[in-house]
Amino acid sequence: MAHALSFGLYSQINSAYTQVRISLEWFIFNYADLATLRSVLQRLGEFERVVSQPSESGIVRFATETPAVQIRDLVLNLPDGKPIVRIGDLTMQGGEHWLVRGPSGSGKSTFLRALAGLWRHGRGRSLSTSDRPCFCPSAAMFHPGRCVRR
Numbered sequence: 016m017a018h019a020l021s022f023g024l025y026s027q028i029n030s031a032y033t034q035v036r037i038s039l040e041w042f043i044f045n046y047a048d049l050a051t052l053r054s055v056l057q058r059l060g061e062f063e064r065v066v067s068q069p070s071e072s073g074i075v076r077f078a079t080e081t082p083a084v085q086i087r088d089l090v091l092n093l094p095d096g097k098p099i100v101r102i103g104d105l106t107m108q109g110g111e112h113w114l115v116r117g118p119s120g121s122g123k124s125t126f127l128r129a130l131a132g133l134w135r136h137g138r139g140r141s142l143s144t145s146d147r148p149c150f151c152p153s154a155a156m157f158h159p160g161r162c163v164r165r
Contacts, residue, residue, distance in 0.1 A: 066133070073138025074129055082109030082144060084130065089139030091125050099125055102139070 042049075074089070089102040100122035107113055115123050128134035130141060 074135055075140050076132050077140065077142045079142045079144065081142075083107060083142075085140075085142040086130075087140040087142075089129065089137065089141065091122050091129055091134065091137040094136050096136075099137075102126065 079085070084107040086102055086105040088104065091099045091102070093099060115126060117123050125134055129137065130143070132141075
């Protein structure tokens, strides 16, 4: 058998093996990035599915021409139905600055999500210049060098 394998055939086998190994190495070296991409796409797909569903809860958003955000009888719940906070009636005029603060778990982020149309658990009405969902970051996003004045 040692004489059946010529040098040319050995070179072709070696070249083919090298090409297969290099092709497989791409997957090995990029596996983490591919897994991250897959998880991001799954989260975005779920986000799009949730946002595009009609509201099943009592929180209803309406578009209005007035440059204000009006909240009527807003109660925020956890997904299991347990109440978090009752906001009641509130009107925020265009150009006003508001600070939402409270202890951890009091419903601050949930309140902003409800205003943005991203939280559907609860009841009440929200009127604003747009009935489309929007993004509200949970972390403060201030430009470096700027300060917040009271």
